[in-house]
Structure formats: C-alpha cells, structure tokens
Amino acid sequence: MNDTIAAGILLADKPAGISSHDVVARARHALGLRRIGHAGTLDPFATGLLIVLVGRATRLQRYFMALPKTYDVVAQLGARSTTGDPEGEVVRTGVFPPEPLQLPHGRILQRPPAYSAVKVDGERAYARARRGETVELAEREVEVFDAREISREDDRVSLRVVCSSGTYVRSIVSELGDAYCLELRRSAIGPFDVDGAWPTQGPVSLLDVGEACARFMEVVEVGEADALAISHGRSIGAAGEVGPGPVLLVGATGALAVAELRRGVAGRPMLAPSVGLHDQ
Numbered sequence: 001m002n003d004t005i006a007a008g009i010l011l012a013d014k015p016a017g018i019s020s021h022d023v024v025a026r027a028r029h030a031l032g033l034r035r036i037g038h039a040g041t042l043d044p045f046a047t048g049l050l051i052v053l054v055g056r057a058t059r060l061q062r063y064f065m066a067l068p069k070t071y072d073v074v075a076q077l078g079a080r081s082t083t084g085d086p087e088g089e090v091v092r093t094g095v096f097p098p099e100p101l102q103l104p105h106g107r108i109l110q111r112p113p114a115y116s117a118v119k120v121d122g123e124r125a126y127a128r129a130r131r132g133e134t135v136e137l138a139e140r141e142v143e144v145f146d147a148r149e150i151s152r153e154d155d156r157v158s159l160r161v162v163c164s165s166g167t168y169v170r171s172i173v174s175e176l177g178d179a180y181c182l183e184l185r186r187s188a189i190g191p192f193d194v195d196g197a198w199p200t201q202g203p204v205s206l207l208d209v210g211e212a213c214a215r216f217m218e219v220v221e222v223g224e225a226d227a228l229a230i231s232h233g234r235s236i237g238a239a240g241e242v243g244p245g246p247v248l249l250v251g252a253t254g255a256l257a258v259a260e261l262r263r264g265v266a267g268r269p270m271l272a273p274s275v276g277l278h279d280q
Contacts, residue, residue: 007055008206013197039064048186049194067190073159074183081180084170097177103147142167191215210255227251238269
C-alpha cells in the first residue's frame with residue numbers, strides 16, 4: 001500500500017493519555033502510509049471519536065472539521081482546576097454551582113482557555129501558560145446546539161453537549177462556577193459514531209471517501225458530459241435547488257468530486273469542484 005493509491009476515512013477511538021498526533025502516528029504505522037491527518041484535536045485526557053483522513057482524503061479536512069461534535073462529560077463540582085481538567089492543579093472549594101446548572105444554548109462568545117492549542121505569535125497558548133506567562137485569548141463565536149444534565153451523583157454531574165467546531169467544553173464546565181471537566185468523551189462527529197471505531201491497534205478498516213461524504217453532504221448525480229467536465233476541474237450548471245453547503249457529485253463510476261455553489265455568468269448557479277475524488 002502506498003500514498004498514491006490509498007484514500008479513505010478511519011474512525012478511531014482515542015484512549016486517554018495519548019495525543020491526537022499519537023493516534024495519527026499509530027495509523028501511519030498500521031497502514032504503512034505517511035499522508036495521514038485528522039479532523040479535530042482531542043486533549044490527551046479526553047477519549048473518543050477522532051476522524052482520521054488517509055491519503056488524498058486529507059484534502060477534505062475542512063468539511064469534516066465543520067461537523068458538529070457530541071460530547072459526554074463528567075463535571076466535578078465544588079472544585080477548580082488551573083487547566084479546566086484533571087491535568088491541572090486542583091483546589092477543592094466546597095462551593096457548588098446553583099441548581100439547576102446554567103448551561104449555554106445557541107450562539108455564544110467563548111474565550112478559549114489559556115491551556116489550549118490556540119497559537120499566540122506562532123506558539124501554542126499552553127506552552128506559554130506552562131511557563132507561567134499570562135495568556136488571555138480573544139473571544140470567538142461558537143454555537144451550542146444542545147447542553148443538558150444527564151445524571152448526578154454526589155459532587156459529580158454527567159452532561160451531554162452538542163456543539164460547533166471550535167467550542168471548548170472545558171470552558172463551558174468552568175464557567176458553571178466551581179467546577180472542572182473530570183472526564184470528556186467525544187461520542188459522535190456529525191453522523192459518525194464512536195461505537196465500533198478503531199481502538200488504535202490491530203487491523204484497520206477504512207470507509208470509502210464517497211460513502212463517508214454522502215452521510216452529511218447533499219448528493220447530486222451527473223451525466224457523462226458533466227462527469228467529463230468535472231474530471232477536468234470545470235464547473236457545471238446546478239440543475240434544480242441546491243443547498244449552500246458542500247455537494248457530492250456522483251457519476252456512473254462513483255463519487256467524482258466535492259463541489260460548492262457559485263454564481264456564474266448572469267448569476268447562473270454553478271457547482272464548482274473544490275476537491276476531486278474521481279482518481280481515488
């Protein structure tokens with residue numbers, strides 16, 4: 001197997017204690033490939049679904065990154081952590097957030113934690129924070145589609161959070177008051193579920209790129225003439241109503257490309273290929 005012919009989507013179940021980069025390294029070893037990346041980092045203490053992109057599928061990263069994420073969370077109440085998770089300095093305060101918990105919903109402004117992978121002047125924020133530097137990152141708009149309490153036992157509460165890419169669940173928990181994120185598991189990314197995902201060792205099974213894209217993209221079937229134009233990277237006319245999101249173009253031979261809606265001459269709607277799939 002080599003990088004010129006391999007392409008696919010690998011659903012991995014990251015264990016605690018290793019980084020997302022470590023999962024990619026294990027996938028490279030298992031597949032004997034170099035061209036592998038992932039779509040959405042998980043902190044080392046966190047577990048769960050990591051979408052690994054293999055071969056030319058790495059060109060689709062932004063589409064998989066944009067999918068909503070579902071997290072199962074265990075929050076420790078009555079304590080604070082310098083990092084918002086078990087890896088920081090924990091101080092028990094005995095002060096508990098008011099009930100019911102005030103969980104955010106909708107579009108919110110959120111400030112990434114100082115101990116995050118956001119870059120500041122070319123350096124990761126967590127590297128500066130670990131040196132004792134004061135790090136205050138700019139707020140960003142994120143969206144929380146759903147956040148709810150699932151169960152409670154003594155000073156621990158289980159939560160389910162569904163949110164947009166770029167949302168820091170650690171910050172959601174910390175902003176409850178005296179609380180930090182004790183356990184964090186990503187159970188789903190868009191339509192992809194962690195159940196049955198690769199346990200980062202043993203045999204690897206890849207999803208077909210076209211089949212994976214069809215789970216969350218609008219699918220448009222095209223004829224022979226349009227398929228030829230797409231194979232040369234040319235835009236085709238958009239027949240009928242097409243949504244604003246990415247579109248999977250499919251021909252007689254299978255998935256051809258991922259396209260995006262554009263306006264051509266006189267405002268005519270066109271589907272412009274952004275990532276070719278026909279040679280996979």
